[in-house]
Amino acid sequence: MGPGEEYDTNPPGKTSSGFWVNEHKEISNDVLSAVVNLFDRIDFSKKEYHILFVMGNDLLNTDSGYATTKGTPQFDYVEWAQSFKDAVVLVKSVIELLLTYATVDIINGPGNHDFKRSFYVGQVIQEYFKAGNIRSE
Numbered sequence: 001m002g003p004g005e006e007y008d009t010n011p012p013g014k015t016s017s018g019f020w021v022n023e024h025k026e027i028s029n030d031v032l033s034a035v036v037n038l039f040d041r042i043d044f045s046k047k048e049y050h051i052l053f054v055m056g057n058d059l060l061n062t063d064s065g066y067a068t069t070k071g072t073p074q075f076d077y078v079e080w081a082q083s084f085k086d087a088v089v090l091v092k093s094v095i096e097l098l099l100t101y102a103t104v105d106i107i108n109g110p111g112n113h114d115f116k117r118s119f120y121v122g123q124v125i126q127e128y129f130k131a132g133n134i135r136s137e
Contacts, residue, residue: 028090032097039101049102053095055125056118058111059087068113080117087121092128 042049060083062076063069076083098104108122 028086028093031090032093035094035097039098042101044101051098051102051104052107053098053104054107054109055091056109056111056122058113058118059091059121060084060111060114060117063114063116069115070112072113074113084117084121088124091121091125095125095129 060080061068062074062080064080066076066080067073078086095104095106106122106125108118108125111118
């Protein structure tokens with residue numbers, strides 16, 4: 001997949017209503033299309049670029065039991081396990097897309113709503129790319 005091409009993550013899993021699967025695909029494709037739209041505007045041939053990708057920052061909205069880290073009740077569309085899987089797929093897809101443009105440095109910023117779960121997503125992403133799962137062009 002190169003810059004400017006359509007990107008489809010085809011996320012795994014679905015809820016009993018099917019709502020999140022369709023919503024997730026739409027949101028994921030919107031995010032990935034926005035990345036392509038933004039980075040296609042840059043002339044990467046002029047110099048070497050580094051991209052700083054900041055992830056986390058309340059990506060998942062809750063830590064456990066439909067509540068924030070400090071216990072404030074929150075509404076989530078899906079169960080915690082599915083939202084975790086979906087977040088990992090989306091973050092991995094964004095990073096792989098960014099790698100088609102330039103070198104990527106990643107910072108995982110903890111959120112006040114999902115401190116632990118954002119940390120866990122960061123650890124999964126770190127291990128995925130540490131294992132050599134990097135496909136840069």
